Amino acid sequence: MPGRLIQGHNVRGPLEIEADVAIVGSGAGGAVTAAELSEAGLRVVVLEEGGYHETKEITTNALDMIQKFYRDAGTSVIMGKPNIIFAEGRCVGGSTVINGGMCWRTPERVLKRWYLEMGLDGFSPKETAGWFEKVEKNINVARQDPDTVSPHDLALKAGADRLGYKTEWNTRNQLHCAGTNNCAFGCPSGGKQSMLVSYLPRAMTRGATILSDTRVRRVIVENGRAQGFEADVIDRATGRPLHPVTVRAPVTVLAAGATQTPVLLQRQGICNSSGQVGRNFTCHPNAKVVAVMDRDIYGWKGVHQAVQVHEFLNEGLIFAAVFVPPALLAMSMPFAGDEMLEFLENVNRMVISGVLVEDTTTGTIRPGPMGSTLMTYQIDPVGFERVLRGIALVSEMLFASGAKRVYLPIHGLTHFDSPDEIHKIYRLGVKPTDVELLTVHAMSSCRMSADPRWGVVNPWGETFDVKNLFITDGSIVPTPIGLNPQETIMMLASRGADYIANEWGRLRRAA
Numbered sequence: 001m002p003g004r005l006i007q008g009h010n011v012r013g014p015l016e017i018e019a020d021v022a023i024v025g026s027g028a029g030g031a032v033t034a035a036e037l038s039e040a041g042l043r044v045v046v047l048e049e050g051g052y053h054e055t056k057e058i059t060t061n062a063l064d065m066i067q068k069f070y071r072d073a074g075t076s077v078i079m080g081k082p083n084i085i086f087a088e089g090r091c092v093g094g095s096t097v098i099n100g101g102m103c104w105r106t107p108e109r110v111l112k113r114w115y116l117e118m119g120l121d122g123f124s125p126k127e128t129a130g131w132f133e134k135v136e137k138n139i140n141v142a143r144q145d146p147d148t149v150s151p152h153d154l155a156l157k158a159g160a161d162r163l164g165y166k167t168e169w170n171t172r173n174q175l176h177c178a179g180t181n182n183c184a185f186g187c188p189s190g191g192k193q194s195m196l197v198s199y200l201p202r203a204m205t206r207g208a209t210i211l212s213d214t215r216v217r218r219v220i221v222e223n224g225r226a227q228g229f230e231a232d233v234i235d236r237a238t239g240r241p242l243h244p245v246t247v248r249a250p251v252t253v254l255a256a257g258a259t260q261t262p263v264l265l266q267r268q269g270i271c272n273s274s275g276q277v278g279r280n281f282t283c284h285p286n287a288k289v290v291a292v293m294d295r296d297i298y299g300w301k302g303v304h305q306a307v308q309v310h311e312f313l314n315e316g317l318i319f320a321a322v323f324v325p326p327a328l329l330a331m332s333m334p335f336a337g338d339e340m341l342e343f344l345e346n347v348n349r350m351v352i353s354g355v356l357v358e359d360t361t362t363g364t365i366r367p368g369p370m371g372s373t374l375m376t377y378q379i380d381p382v383g384f385e386r387v388l389r390g391i392a393l394v395s396e397m398l399f400a401s402g403a404k405r406v407y408l409p410i411h412g413l414t415h416f417d418s419p420d421e422i423h424k425i426y427r428l429g430v431k432p433t434d435v436e437l438l439t440v441h442a443m444s445s446c447r448m449s450a451d452p453r454w455g456v457v458n459p460w461g462e463t464f465d466v467k468n469l470f471i472t473d474g475s476i477v478p479t480p481i482g483l484n485p486q487e488t489i490m491m492l493a494s495r496g497a498d499y500i501a502n503e504w505g506r507l508r509r510a511a
């Protein structure tokens, strides 16, 4: 079945497939691996739990798009005090279909950390440059055309500029982005170069088969080597298994993402001699602050996040503006009633900003009841201090740009009416449980390490315990990176794929 997309509803009975490489997951990690290995001449099959949705199906109906593209319709929660709202993709193209498109190379200080903390050699900026360049070319990483920059980006930047804080025009994976500001619900113009319109078509052109609506159950392991997957075609609406699927292949790749890859391994009880599967989970927590400006902004015009404030990057803080449709925004604010009505009357004048906080602690991922995923993460005092400082700094920037009021994600301290009030955040005894946090950057739950005692995969992504089983998704990122992660994940996947292609003869014989 070369070069085909097979959607679950077209499968009529059990399937048995032979391939060179079997991959679970079609997001940032899986799609890159699939394309690179198809281009190397290998027969690749990708199994994806989510459905396939073409660009022409993408609309601005956010609730409809969330149903189509998000795991659990975007209602997942990472447990802790506070709970953290979490969202990820579940569709052909994975989270890249709904992400904001920010693309950054892994900072040098982080690559150095990989060497110092995890013993990972071969990851200097010079040594990784070739893979980053390849990824950037394939997904067209570039700055926005100026006429697509949103007024909300310009408003945040104006405040940062006024205070002398360094900003950076974001590099994004887009080609002629039309600035519809619909990134988080899918790109209706096809301008965002998600996996759906970049690496996956590339893989299929070279013969890869993608099977959508197909959930992998387990890795086939024989004599200590992976030999493919057992999976089920599922009913898209109910998730009920319909037909069994077996894919046998000498090389097996897990790219189900940082929440699902460790769950698959733990349910099966493999790859965990180090005890590190599902540990070291980081999530780059995010707090949202909403300014009502002294002028109309129309934040829905122009692209999602064209600029970030990088002045405090070395303190683990980045800031950006992100438009959220009013219905979703209302659900996520810590107030209701008259205050909510007054709040919503000002939608035209809002700048919705976020502070992203580099992790200073780690959480866990475990299988939960009824096929669910149990995620835990308890923000530590250092991380919490960063959250408060981030909220204070972004409030300062928004007031400097003309905010009349800044709404906060804090129970008991819902807003500031002037920059003179910002200090209250440190005076009123705000506790972690008072603050609403969210995140979309899951990582490191099967981390890469040079030492089998401290990680799950070796520096090329092969698991220490099961031969010919590779992981190429966000779960292998060795440490927190403090920036949006997709380009780091794609670099690791591209590097891992090159290793598999180069070692193909040996890997096939060994199987």
Ligand SMILES: Cc1cc2nc3c(=O)[nH]c(=O)nc-3n(C[C@H](O)[C@H](O)[C@H](O)COP(=O)(O)OP(=O)(O)OC[C@H]3O[C@@H](n4cnc5c(N)ncnc54)[C@H](O)[C@@H]3O)c2cc1C
Residues within 6 Å of the ligand: 024, 025, 026, 027, 028, 029, 030, 047, 048, 049, 050, 087, 088, 089, 090, 091, 092, 093, 094, 095, 096, 098, 099, 100, 101, 102, 103, 104, 184, 214, 215, 216, 217, 255, 256, 257, 258, 260, 261, 264, 440, 441, 442, 472, 473, 474, 475, 483, 484, 485, 486, 487, 489
């Ligand atoms: C709303 C949002 C905005 C974001 N914005 C940015 C941004 O601007 N820049 C950035 O760098 N990052 C961003 N990210 C994060 C980035 O998209 C992810 O870090 C990245 O896509 C993760 O890649 P991955 O391959 O690990 O997982 P994913 O891309 O999530 O792909 C995993 C795939 O595996 C599938 N899968 C899981 N389990 C199974 C199974 N058992 N069987 C079959 N298939 C399975 C899933 O359905 C999914 O499609 C954002 C994420 C979200 C959700």
